[in-house]
Amino acid sequence: MAVEKAEERRLRADAQLNEDRLLEAAARAFADEGADASLKAIAKEAGVGIGTLYRRFPTRERLIEATYRNETARLCAAAPELLATEPPVRALRTWMDLFIDYMATKHGMADALPAILAAEDGLRMRTRDLLTEAGRGLVSAGIEAGEIRPDADPSDVLMALAGITLIAGAPSQRPLAHRLTDLLLAGLRPPRT
Template identity: 65%
Template sequence: MPRSLRADAKANHERLLEVAARVFATEGADTTLKAIAAEAGVGIATLYRRFPTREDLIEATYRNETDRLCASARRLLQDLAPTAALREWMEAFVDYMLTKQGMADALPAILATREGLRLHSRDALAQAVTTLLQAGIAAGRLRKDASVNDVLMALGGITLISGHEHDRDLASRLITLLLDGLAVGDGTPSAASRA
């Protein structure tokens, strides 16, 4: 296959996944595949060649979004201070979860039947948070007892609540509270802890 054709095929593949993530997040997993192909600027035959079933496209989109989010942790730390990188990553996590919610009806069955997909996602997310927390702890900005699982559970709760309220700004405000709880304090007890 000529190199330019391979590059075009790769670009089509990436564009399909990008469009699918956006469309699934806003319209749900039942949106027509023809609409996704059209928005990506490819024919429906190209979509089916890459993703023979709707489930294949949903799985690939979910895996791609997970991998993109997790890979962003190290990139953010190259450009930002650890706490700023953690905030940016948390905001991206909320957007990732909104995409996942758009696939909510179809995803449980896919996760149950595609071996290793759930474990891959959980491990990749935990590794990304570990990287960010360790950088913040090493910089003296985050508490040493910060738990990866606690952070992921809190982020899941933030996404659930802000999604239920249909208020994306609420997620950002709750992320601020979570980061305040993770920050190293000055040793002065808060009013709540003195009460």
């Protein structure tokens, strides 16, 4: 009996590892190729068979939704991790770069996301709230350190970042996105007296 339970736990861990690899591969594929990326290629890149992909994500839409949720969770989790290892402004700047990567993946799924977001009541607003809270922690730490202006609003920062990705969201435009992000960060600094 104990052997069976240990085996089940190991299988669950293997299944979780497979899912993690599938979601990482899907995020890259959707960012590069869009929502119509080959599921077979995603499975291959993840090191699993197509049957494993379909057992976990029976439809393309389920894979896209899971990728969207996973990428959101990863971006939100990065904020406190960055604050634990970097000064506040550097943590915020690194998170901004991660946000641009996140939006590139989201843009790759743009054709399929509206239907998914419409079907999942409140998902769009929950995502925005999660991202705003992650940004709030970074902005607040910068304000507390005196490196970000006290009137900086995390929602405004998020909207400005989203605007940057609309203008320069393609991988080939990454240098422009970095310059615009630097300008945004400069505008968040406290005025010199």
